[in-house]
Amino acid sequence: MAEAARARGGRGGGAVSAAVRIRAETSPRDPDAARFVLERPVADGAVAFDDAAAAAEAPLPAALFALDGVRRVAFDGPAITVAKAAEADWAALKPAVAAAIRAALPAHDAAPPLRPAQDLDADARMFEAVRKALDGSANPAIAKHGGRVDVVAVENGDVKLRMSGGCQGCAASSATLRDGVERILRAAVPGIGRIVDVTDHAAGENPFFRREGASPLGSAATRDGDGWTVDAGRLAERFGVEPEALRAEMRAGRVASVEERGEGADSGFTRLTVRWGKRLWRAVVGPDGAAREEVGEAADPALAGRVRAYLEAADPARLPVSYGALAEALGVRPPHAIGQVARALETTMREDAAAGRPFVAALVVGRARGGLPAPGFFALAADLGRGPEGDEDARACHARLFAEAMAARTAPAGA
Known part of the structure; x- marks a missing residue:
């Protein structure tokens, strides 16, 4: 059994304007469950709500729980699965669900996106898994050449490594990382994103670059x-x-x-x-x-321009925006969509510093970081002479830079 309703939608697009078709499907295996499929995502992954209390701060699931007979709501991309009470009748409930979706979409689009609960310990677990893989498989072999590789940090699945001893500055270190360490880590630890060498090779025992001589490279x-x-x-x-x-x-x-x-x-x-x-x-x-x-x-110069244009035109009520939401709004596709956006934001920071403008990049934050930008934002801000002032911590520094960026959006041209 299938039916269609018309709704208005378009996440991230300001006023809801584009028609969205909703297809309702009853499950042949569970007569008390039905799926309502939209033409666009309403959640970034699989998210379930078991009762109205859990959905209180999310407009769309809260609207569905307000209907008599709704017992559970689950989201997965464009699909919304509604479980009803046994005594409820789909003939009456399906149109009510479609109407509730239609009515709640504007508030849903203006709210933070629905995502699976952020596992704040995921990077910590990956850090420990990488450390064990290095110590158990990679470092015993590297030690024979007087070197060592350590994990420095894991950020959103990207692993940062530092070489020391004979590896620091060794001319073969890139091959060691690419052909040896990276292969070991990707085989031992699923889900790794980028593997980044943060070693200061110029300071090593066998530096890439001699500090004397006609050809330092x-x-x-x-x-x-x-x-x-x-x-x-x-x-x-x-x-x-x-x-x-x-x-x-x-x-x-x-x-x-x-x-x-x-x-x-x-x-x-x-x-x-x-x-x-x-x-x-x-x-x-x-x-x-x-x-x-x-x-x-x-960095993609065109993407940096699109990032700037989006942030300068965005509804102030929707700022700050998350890295993921910005990537989605701009149509940046995996792999490493957030990394592409981050590099584009760094380009805007350099442009803003050169032009004496506030950082438009301050309008973008990481949802899993308590509403703060990624560490790279603060590192680059400091390099550009706009890091924390006095006793400012990261949050205070970002609050100042965010306020400056918001003020610049409302300032008259040429002011």
Whole structure:
């Protein structure tokens, strides 16, 4: 048995305007249960409410529990499953449920998204699992070469590792991480996101970059007159591909490189950047010949612009917005959707610092972090000269930056 009702919906879109079709399906195995399927998600995952008390602060499930005969409500993406009392009649209840959904959607869209209960200990458990895998499988072999790898932090499933001893600065450390440690960890600990090397290799016993000599980057880059030439083989190793494959991409014009020379306070520094798709290699060479090499994913300039436009136009009543909700609103798809948004937000922070504007990124927070931005926000804010002031803790610092960003949204143009 199926029927349809019309509702108005559109999470994250301000006033509810787009027609949403609701399809009602009775379960052949449980006559007291029915599913109401919308054309868009109403929950970020599977969320169940066993009684009205549990749903008191959630507009949509609360509206459903207000109906006589509703005993349990469960959400999973676009589907809402309603369990009724045995004496209730679906002939009367189905239209009432559809009407309640229609009436509650605007308040539901304005409320924090329905999500499975945040497991705040998930990162802690992953941290311990990674530590055991390193100590049990990876470090015994690495110790034979005088090195060690430790887990520093786990944030939203992303694992940060630090190398020490002979591994810190070893020219083969990227291969050790990619071909050895990462393989061990992903096999032993399901659900790991990114694996990030946070080692200060320039300070190690065997640093990548010598602090003396004509070519501080060794074979990675050599001086070419007034400029630099970057070795394709070294880049291929950093990007995790075969050298010939990268050379083919270079010949096709899909690899871009930029050399930037510092001015003013940065005079004497040179920054070399190579971009290939979303991959990025960068080295900053100082006036004393010391250098630091970075490998990562390049921020998408277009996404940074879309992030800024969305935040500047967002309904103030819906701010701050979560990383996940922002990714969903902008249509950023997995994998690492939140990571893509975070990199775009960092781009806006650098742009705002250069322009002397408040951080629009302060309008975005992590729901699992008690309403605070991710640690990277505070680290970059400090690097840009806008970190905590005086005795401010993270919450006070964010409150100040958030207030500045909100005030900038209402200030007249040019003020």
